[in-house]
Amino acid sequence: MPLVTVVGASGRQGLAQLSQLKAAGYEVRAISRKADALKNTPFADVEVRTADLFDPATLAPAFEGSDAIFFNHPVQARAQRADLAEAVGKAGAAVGVSRLVWSTSSWIPDRPGDPFTYGWNTEAINRLWRTGVPATVFGSVLFMDNLLTNWVRPKLLQDGVFVYPHGPKVRANWISLDDVARIMIAALDRPDFEGSWMNIGGPEALQGPDVAAALSEALDREIRFEYSAPAEFGRDLALAFGDSMPAERRDQFAKDIEAFYIYNNESPTRPFEVDVDYQRSRLPGFEPERLVDWARRQDWTDEAYRPSGG
Numbered sequence: 001m002p003l004v005t006v007v008g009a010s011g012r013q014g015l016a017q018l019s020q021l022k023a024a025g026y027e028v029r030a031i032s033r034k035a036d037a038l039k040n041t042p043f044a045d046v047e048v049r050t051a052d053l054f055d056p057a058t059l060a061p062a063f064e065g066s067d068a069i070f071f072n073h074p075v076q077a078r079a080q081r082a083d084l085a086e087a088v089g090k091a092g093a094a095v096g097v098s099r100l101v102w103s104t105s106s107w108i109p110d111r112p113g114d115p116f117t118y119g120w121n122t123e124a125i126n127r128l129w130r131t132g133v134p135a136t137v138f139g140s141v142l143f144m145d146n147l148l149t150n151w152v153r154p155k156l157l158q159d160g161v162f163v164y165p166h167g168p169k170v171r172a173n174w175i176s177l178d179d180v181a182r183i184m185i186a187a188l189d190r191p192d193f194e195g196s197w198m199n200i201g202g203p204e205a206l207q208g209p210d211v212a213a214a215l216s217e218a219l220d221r222e223i224r225f226e227y228s229a230p231a232e233f234g235r236d237l238a239l240a241f242g243d244s245m246p247a248e249r250r251d252q253f254a255k256d257i258e259a260f261y262i263y264n265n266e267s268p269t270r271p272f273e274v275d276v277d278y279q280r281s282r283l284p285g286f287e288p289e290r291l292v293d294w295a296r297r298q299d300w301t302d303e304a305y306r307p308s309g310g
Contacts, residue, residue, distance in 0.1 A: 008072030016177035059091035089131030107271035108139035137197035167265035172272035173201025201274035218295035230261035
């Protein structure tokens with residue numbers, strides 16, 4: 001089977017991709033700055049090659065022998081994603097991979113001028129195309145797996161409260177990391193996906209109370225939705241990363257998250273929604289799971305392995 005190298009394999013997205021790639025029969029390799037990055041994960045037997053996204057010279061040797069690359073950019077390097085996508089694309093082209101697939105972790109706009117992560121996605125995609133690597137990009141708008149993180153799960157389980165910065169106008173097509181990985185895998189041998197991008201999401205456009213209702217059904221207990229002001233959410237999110245985020249960066253990160261969610265709540269572009277009918281037309285036969293079904297199969301206990309921030 002082809003060898004797929006996963007960049008950022010020890011993070012939440014990367015772990016889901018390793019799981020789904022192995023389930024589909026692919027050979028896998030992990031890329032990380034640390035040789036023991038997978039030591040405490042379910043994938044301790046996977047080959048890890050060390051490389052640093054901020055040192056482009058380390059990438060091609062780490063990619064050598066790969067048939068394809070799954071790229072996950074560092075969440076904290078929000079403004080550098082164009083540089084990183086370009087570096088990975090050049091290295092992938094240099095070793096002759098047949099496909100590079102990138103999940104942007106956020107919505108991709110279809111017009112210029114959108115701020116924050118969205119504008120950086122547009123710039124990064126254009127720079128990725130120009131490297132010449134055969135690439136596919138998916139804008140995964142919002143992860144169900146965020147509900148398992150240490151900035152959501154404790155309040156949900158201890159207090160029965162789902163706390164999130166989504167205002168009353170926001171609907172979101174939450175999607176599981178497993179489904180994102182399955183879509184990325186589906187694109188590997190699809191020539192019509194080469195040189196294309198598409199926003200992807202789950203089958204339901206849910207508001208905050210809808211999410212709470214789905215969690216109530218799955219967990220068999222009452223969960224209510226509580227709106228978090230973007231400023232408070234930004235502070236909580238910065239603290240959730242713990243030692244993985246330098247203390248001197250937390251204030252600016254929190255302010256960036258605050259501004260990001262103010263925009264999401266007010267923007268007419270509705271960056272948490274996707275065209276589900278179009279998605280089905282591009283991926284016939286594939287139906288992502290509903291939030292309630294995803295929640296039922298999760299391990300909500302403290303014993304479950306979760307990366308930093310997760």
